[in-house]
Amino acid sequence: MSPGDARPGALPGPDRRTFVQGLLGVLAALAVSPRAAAAGDPPPPDAAPILTPETRASLAAGQVRDYRKQGDLFLLADAGGIYALTSICTHRGCSVRWSGEGFTCPCHGSEYDRLGAVTHGPARLPLRHLAVQEVEPGGPLRVDPAVTVPPGTRL
Amino acid sequence: MCASMDRKAFLTLLGLGGVAVASRLSGFAAPLGVLAPGKPAPSDFHFVQLSDTHWGYHGPANPDAAGTLPRAIEAVNGLAHPPDFIVFTGDLTHDTDDPKERRARMARFKELVAGLAVKRRYFLPGEHDAGADQGEAFRELFGPTHYTFDHGGFHFIALDNVSAPGSKLGAAQLSWLAEDLARLDHGQPLVVFAHRPLFDLYPDWDWATLDGADALALLQPFRYVTVFYGHIHQQHHVMTGHIAHHAAASLIFPLPAPGSQPKRAPVPWDPAAPYRGLGLRDLDARAGSKARPAAEVPFTDLPLVQP
Ligand code: FES
Numbered sequence: 001m002s003p004g005d006a007r008p009g010a011l012p013g014p015d016r017r018t019f020v021q022g023l024l025g026v027l028a029a030l031a032v033s034p035r036a037a038a039a040g041d042p043p044p045p046d047a048a049p050i051l052t053p054e055t056r057a058s059l060a061a062g063q064v065r066d067y068r069k070q071g072d073l074f075l076l077a078d079a080g081g082i083y084a085l086t087s088i089c090t091h092r093g094c095s096v097r098w099s100g101e102g103f104t105c106p107c108h109g110s111e112y113d114r115l116g117a118v119t120h121g122p123a124r125l126p127l128r129h130l131a132v133q134e135v136e137p138g139g140p141l142r143v144d145p146a147v148t149v150p151p152g153t154r155l
Numbered sequence: 156m157c158a159s160m161d162r163k164a165f166l167t168l169l170g171l172g173g174v175a176v177a178s179r180l181s182g183f184a185a186p187l188g189v190l191a192p193g194k195p196a197p198s199d200f201h202f203v204q205l206s207d208t209h210w211g212y213h214g215p216a217n218p219d220a221a222g223t224l225p226r227a228i229e230a231v232n233g234l235a236h237p238p239d240f241i242v243f244t245g246d247l248t249h250d251t252d253d254p255k256e257r258r259a260r261m262a263r264f265k266e267l268v269a270g271l272a273v274k275r276r277y278f279l280p281g282e283h284d285a286g287a288d289q290g291e292a293f294r295e296l297f298g299p300t301h302y303t304f305d306h307g308g309f310h311f312i313a314l315d316n317v318s319a320p321g322s323k324l325g326a327a328q329l330s331w332l333a334e335d336l337a338r339l340d341h342g343q344p345l346v347v348f349a350h351r352p353l354f355d356l357y358p359d360w361d362w363a364t365l366d367g368a369d370a371l372a373l374l375q376p377f378r379y380v381t382v383f384y385g386h387i388h389q390q391h392h393v394m395t396g397h398i399a400h401h402a403a404a405s406l407i408f409p410l411p412a413p414g415s416q417p418k419r420a421p422v423p424w425d426p427a428a429p430y431r432g433l434g435l436r437d438l439d440a441r442a443g444s445k446a447r448p449a450a451e452v453p454f455t456d457l458p459l460v461q462p
Contacts, residue, residue, distance in 0.1 A: 069365060094320075
């Protein structure tokens with residue numbers, strides 16, 4: 001009973017296509033393959049490294065930057081340095097929101113602290129920490145949602 | 156055709172009171188380019204939207220969960236004029252962690268809706284169908300999660316803002332949409348279906364699509380665009396610019412008005428007024444003609460009531 005004259009959407013394929021991400025003008029590669037997004041699992045479909053306009057100097061301890069639209073992630077800084085967290089809830093994959101103290105998921109109410117640890121279920125697994133790099137010393141920060149790093153990692 | 160008067164009369168006999176809403180797509184003048192000169196005007200037609208049936212739900216918010224969908228099917232089959240098609244705007248089934256049970260619910264749902272006296276049925280996933288497996292079971296049972304089709308002078312676009320992690324359409328689907336729209340004249344009337352709202356209705360309750368604004372930007376150049384969606388279990392009408400967005404009632408339990416209470420929780424079932432807040436939507440599609448140029452999709456929301 002699939003739709004009568006419906007044309008299928010862009011289905012997962014092996015080829016990666018490039019496009020320009022409007023706001024930042026960042027080139028991103030698309031891999032279109034739906035997968036689970038729990039900690040340790042393969043990255044979400046649009047996962048491609050994103051280039052942010054932030055630098056090591058522009059992010060002070062306590063600051064949080066929302067890059068959910070560009071790459072399903074948040075960029076944060078604490079006393080130890082800069083780190084990135086996926087914004088994808090480990091329960092059912094909704095996009096979590098910054099609450100001012102931590103992250104909350106609007107779908108079923110999971111909560112995480114600012115390090116991504118679960119403080120309230122139903123989620124059981126923490127938010128993944130993602131690899132953050134400087135493109136060049138002092139230059140803009142690049143985050144790769146496909147690369148999970150240990151929670152203590154800081155730039 | 157415009158059989159709406161007949162239909163309304165008939166529905167009254169059925170015990171279905173209707174609330175009509177005229178969704179004028181725009182105040183613009185003639186949609187040049189919609190109708191090639193000399194071509195006959197596309198005939199008007201009607202279709203039905205059902206939403207959020209949550210097949211498999213058990214809970215106090217609807218003690219007749221298993222009876223509600225059959226009741227809605229009966230109501231559709233009782234319409235004086237059968238609709239050209241039916242669209243289900245997501246959350247066909249209630250979610251479960253068990254992949255087998257998920258497929259069993261979808262299969263049973265399919266069996267039930269096969270009883271609809273209508274030739275074509277279009278299905279969209281909701282996050283309850285697709286959230287646990289990124290739409291895998293849905294695609295197995297219902298086919299693609301986003302697609303387009305043309306009918307009666309309208310171009311219909313079904314968008315999937317639930318399967319990709321991150322509460323979004325995703326870059327791949329957005330470029331697919333851009334490609335689809337690129338070949339169309341801006342006077343082409345469009346009807347868009349989605350599960351979640353494409354605009355920020357109330358993000359704290361997950362009533363938003365993270366990259367919905369990107370889809371609306373692609374739709375913006377078109378003069379006649381209406382979006383019909385579900386997810387919020389209540390009727391809701393908003394314009395973003397000239398684009399109209401209409402949420403439909405659910406067929407399981409109503410939810411409170413956006414942000415009207417601290418928590419998003421079902422409106423309790425009222426034994427004195429069973430099925431209150433549940434219903435279906437009957438839509439007239441008028442693609443426009445030389446004599447009546449503006450395309451429009453007026454609709455009537457039909458509450459489910461006790462027989
Ligand atoms: S998806 Fe986040 S709590 Fe369920």
